[in-house]
Amino acid sequence: MTTQAKGKAIYSPIKDLKHFVPSYNANDRTRTFLKVQDGCDYFCSFCTIPLARGRSRSATIADTLKQVEIIAAAGVKEIVLTGVNTGDFGKGHNEDFLQLIEALDRVEGIERFRISSIEPNLCHDGVIDFVAASRRFAPHFHIPLQSGSDMILQRMRRRYDTALYAERVQRIKDRMPHACIGVDVITGTPGETDEEFMKTHEFLRSIPVDYLHVFTYSERANTTAVRMDDAIPMEVRRERTKQLRILSNKLQRAFYQKHLGTTRNVLFEAEENEGHMLGFTDNYLRVTMPYDPAFVNRIVPVELTRMDGDGHIIGAHPTVHNVTTANTSAGSLAEEPAVRRTNAAGSPSGDPAEVRDPSWTGTIYAPPLSDRPIF
Numbered sequence: 001m002t003t004q005a006k007g008k009a010i011y012s013p014i015k016d017l018k019h020f021v022p023s024y025n026a027n028d029r030t031r032t033f034l035k036v037q038d039g040c041d042y043f044c045s046f047c048t049i050p051l052a053r054g055r056s057r058s059a060t061i062a063d064t065l066k067q068v069e070i071i072a073a074a075g076v077k078e079i080v081l082t083g084v085n086t087g088d089f090g091k092g093h094n095e096d097f098l099q100l101i102e103a104l105d106r107v108e109g110i111e112r113f114r115i116s117s118i119e120p121n122l123c124h125d126g127v128i129d130f131v132a133a134s135r136r137f138a139p140h141f142h143i144p145l146q147s148g149s150d151m152i153l154q155r156m157r158r159r160y161d162t163a164l165y166a167e168r169v170q171r172i173k174d175r176m177p178h179a180c181i182g183v184d185v186i187t188g189t190p191g192e193t194d195e196e197f198m199k200t201h202e203f204l205r206s207i208p209v210d211y212l213h214v215f216t217y218s219e220r221a222n223t224t225a226v227r228m229d230d231a232i233p234m235e236v237r238r239e240r241t242k243q244l245r246i247l248s249n250k251l252q253r254a255f256y257q258k259h260l261g262t263t264r265n266v267l268f269e270a271e272e273n274e275g276h277m278l279g280f281t282d283n284y285l286r287v288t289m290p291y292d293p294a295f296v297n298r299i300v301p302v303e304l305t306r307m308d309g310d311g312h313i314i315g316a317h318p319t320v321h322n323v324t325t326a327n328t329s330a331g332s333l334a335e336e337p338a339v340r341r342t343n344a345a346g347s348p349s350g351d352p353a354e355v356r357d358p359s360w361t362g363t364i365y366a367p368p369l370s371d372r373p374i375f
């Protein structure tokens with residue numbers, strides 16, 4: 001550490017930084033993003049984050065829980081766990097990510113936790129099985145793939161191959177058929193010939209994933225990849241990105257359609273947009289309905305009734321559908337995995353006050369598929 005001779009600035013090289021304090025955004029009572037980890041030790045060949053953010057570090061579970069209890073006291077219903085390499089939580093404290101989520105699951109007051117992203121090699125059986133059995137962790141995984149070509153994965157210095165990735169997503173779907181799985185992919189990494197790109201396209205069609213975040217490779221100073229041969233022309237990269245975004249829309253549409261006619265718990269947000277409100281199911285389906293202040297920051301069982309033909313739903317004429325707690329009685333929901341956390345009274349939290357007025361009528365429609373997920 002260096003102290004400047006004049007003035008009070010104290011600084012240290014980012015690579016030496018070991019301290020971490022969990023932080024969160026405090027302006028939304030519905031959903032809060034809690035950063036539980038920073039930095040990364042992986043040094044993928046295309047990525048500057050380890051240089052910019054330093055080594056992997058996090059607070060202890062005990063200190064993280066203190067932040068979560070403060071958030072819970074503020075009335076927040078959902079916490080999204082974020083980090084640069086979230087699954088690497090616990091380094092230096094003899095703790096790990098599974099222990100963290102086990103501890104979080106016991107915090108009273110937070111109704112949902114969502115894992116923003118987790119590397120495939122860190123999304124091990126223990127994490128998957130715990131989420132499957134959890135009362136609070138959402139069945140939603142975002143797992144970076146980056147390429148469906150093992151040769152390109154090696155060039156990227158990723159810590160898994162396509163076989164491991166396929167096995168991880170299959171285990172998630174085996175345990176939680178209703179789970180939503182999102183994927184990060186990069187197009188146009190140096191050496192990604194047409195054939196290697198097609199391996200990615202075919203791989204993504206062969207595994208049970210539900211949407212993609214597609215990034216076009218761009219050269220970054222001080223990375224290994226920038227010095228590699230076989231750069232791909234930018235127009236080719238962009239064309240591949242376009243192709244994968246089309247695939248993403250198809251995957252997401254299929255996922256939405258699969259859930260039509262089911263009932264899931266939706267956490268509604270406060271914002272009113274042209275008379276409508278928005279909410280997310282546990283498995284990341286976006287649901288909108290006419291604004292009703294009674295539903296703000298509440299988890300409400302909702303029957304998902306329709307989406308339009310081209311996936312651009314807002315502005316379409318939604319089908320009015322009666323949604324009542326009678327439809328979500330214990331009997332009708334008992335076989336529905338979407339409401340596995342709903343008690344016999346139909347209350348997601350077990351609080352009888354949350355049982356909805358049976359006369360409520362809502363208009364439900366699905367979101368535009370072109371909208372990007374929130375992270």
Ligand code: SF4
Nearest residue numbers: 040042043044047049
């Ligand atoms: S891509 Fe992710 S895992 Fe790889 S070095 Fe960057 S932050 Fe770390």
